[in-house]
Amino acid sequence: MADKDLKHNESYEWYGTFWFPANEGVIKYSGKVSYTPNKGVLLSIQEIDPTTESVDRHLRRDHLARKIMHASVHGETGLKLLTLFNVEISGRQTNFHEVQYSGSALALICDVHCSENDLLGIYLQYDEHYGNFFLFSGNEEKDAIAFDNAEALHMDNGWKIAFRAASSGTSVYKPDDLNSIFWSFDDPDLKELKEAVAPILEKKGSGLLRRSYTEFRTSLSKENQDFEDLLKQERIWRSFFELLLNHPVSVLKTNGVYEIELSDKKIRKSTSPILCSRFVPEKQSRKPPIIQNLPITFFHLGSPDQNLSDLKGCIEKWFEVNTNDDWSPVIDGINRLMKINEAFGDTSHYSALKADIETFIELANLGKGNIDTLIDYAASDEWKEKVSSELSFPEKGTLGQHLTSIRDSIAHPVGSKNKANGIYDQVRKDPFKLQIAYAYMGALYLKAILTYLDAASEEVREKYARRFTDLHANYEPITFE
Known part of the structure; x- marks a missing residue:
């Protein structure tokens, strides 16, 4: 599986160089970081020569906790950047000329070196239990796109919650490519459609794509919050639907949102996958029930037109309860x-x-x-x-x-x-x-x-x-x- 598509129910392992960012005197270590569904993010780093004066003396404590660690590791497509959040080093083992330290991390984000305050928000893809609560019409793609177009839910505490339909597709280059999308009992109908689309496809850089799949994602964001705050608010949000569904909800995939500066000095938003030890999937005791058999769905709380504001009253109260x-x-x-x-x-x-x-x-x-x-x-x-x-x-x-x-x-x-x-x-x-x-x-x-x-x-x-x-x-x- 490509590094860009990391899932919380699968295992990963990377080898490379690790260091704690500092203003000066950065000391680098070789090591390994791994993620498994049952143990979360684990870390193993080592000193090559324990007698060297360049070793971080803080590492030699019985316990070390740092908010941020950076790494450069080998991925499937070459070298990649990692940032580890809330790193704890709690084990130390000496073997001849090598000292190895073991520990854990709350989470890691790929492809970027950042601080705990750089993330603007997170995208989350939840399991079928959560999806069935919202995508109840029988046409999941249609429902997901409708929620994507709905106005975001703006909470009184400053949090913004929205739904996103993340789609993947292939380009449509010529009218005959429509044959893989449509079919017709009446050939003239399809021919008429091709003729109508042809002028658009002839334009340079036509943006038409054939949608291959759509993921239903939830976006949580707030200005001036750190990564720990994001996780706390996510847990409250998820627990609300666990209450309504009377069943645990698992996070399948997570992406962090941050800003990058382009070569022309323009700023744009980018996303990268996150693996989090708190999102270790729980054992599912039963299969998701048929949507029509759910006692409560979004239809019972909101309006049929995917208006998220209808959720605001009960969600606001749930957040108040959980933060008291x-x-x-x-x-x-x-x-x-x-x-x-x-x-x-x-x-x-x-x-x-x-x-x-x-x-x-x-x-x-x-x-x-x-x-x-x-x-x-x-x-x-x-x-x-x-x-x-x-x-x-x-x-x-x-x-x-x-x-x-x-x-x-x-x-x-x-x-x-x-x-x-x-x-x-x-x-x-x-x-x-x-x-x-x-x-x-x-x-x-x-x-x-x-x-x-x-x-x-x-x-x-x-x-x-x-x-x-x-x-x-x-x-x-x-x-x-």
């Missing part, structure tokens, strides 16, 4: 639910979820911090009926009290054995019953978050919660005959 430290327990709770996927939750997950719910209720100013408050805020009659029937709670008491009593039986198992004829103790001991309680509480929690964000309609949010319980609450023990 008080909300960290709530975000952690969402992430735990995302990571469990089809696996069982245990007693620790259940207890943590109840605590997350109480924190959310307090931060959202919903009232008393108990589960009944959340039920009043977001639960449907269908949810209430199913929880009651699935867990066989006694008629006395509220649903919130019953679900809280399960948590109490986890914290105080001895004292809960005889409470309500032992029903809560039975749920605690039965992993299938506990999973049902956990799944329904988790579905309500996520629906409440969407309600707070004002994302989609009540009908769509209820469909989302129903799909969550369908995935997580329908386990049965295997019976061996």
Whole structure:
């Protein structure tokens, strides 16, 4: 694969010369940098003669951290430039006349030597889960091009988010080249089209291309931000769609945007591929669902004409929540639910979820911090009926009290054995019953978050919660005959 098309689910390795940029006294080292999907960006550099006075004395510490490292390495097309971000050297090994240092980097960008403040933005290509959220009409190329033409989303915090349809194509030189693009039952129709296009193709430097494929990319940018800020904002953006999809979203490819000066002193923007250790792809537990089966798509949040401004309200609120430290327990709770996927939750997950719910209720100013408050805020009659029937709670008491009593039986198992004829103790001991309680509480929690964000309609949010319980609450023990 060419260096210009780097993917986060593949491995790469380059050998060359490395150095930390400085005003004077730059010391260079030979070494290797690699990227693998399971370990991210790793670095190995070495001194040829450890007795030389030219060695950077800082390298001989037990731990060294530098924001930027530059390299010149051998690529498929010859020498290429690399910039490594947030480099940590943490290992040192001496072997005769050679000292080798090992470490890691947050990310690397190809084809340019830059600083942490030089990147203007990043382009990202996400996986099918993300793509299905936006490209829902059945014609992915058409949808991607429509989003490319849509106005960018300008956030109040200064961030600009837009979609780009990155296309590759081959030049159309003469009218007969249209035969590889169009075909017609009526030859005169195609002939008429060729005659109409011919004057354009005869012009010097005709720009007509035959589109071969289109990539749907997301652009994030902001003035006067560093690389670390870009990654933080990207993570918040991606996590919003992980919430809506109830599934992790992976970054397939990344490109950094920066300015270069041409020979005529003009400035233009250029892009180069990035490999980032934070974008290591997560294991996908299931295939992307059929687009029509997604509980929430862009169509439910925005307008049919790909107007990104319709996303602004809920996205703004999501960014506010994620940048407020008080909300960290709530975000952690969402992430735990995302990571469990089809696996069982245990007693620790259940207890943590109840605590997350109480924190959310307090931060959202919903009232008393108990589960009944959340039920009043977001639960449907269908949810209430199913929880009651699935867990066989006694008629006395509220649903919130019953679900809280399960948590109490986890914290105080001895004292809960005889409470309500032992029903809560039975749920605690039965992993299938506990999973049902956990799944329904988790579905309500996520629906409440969407309600707070004002994302989609009540009908769509209820469909989302129903799909969550369908995935997580329908386990049965295997019976061996």
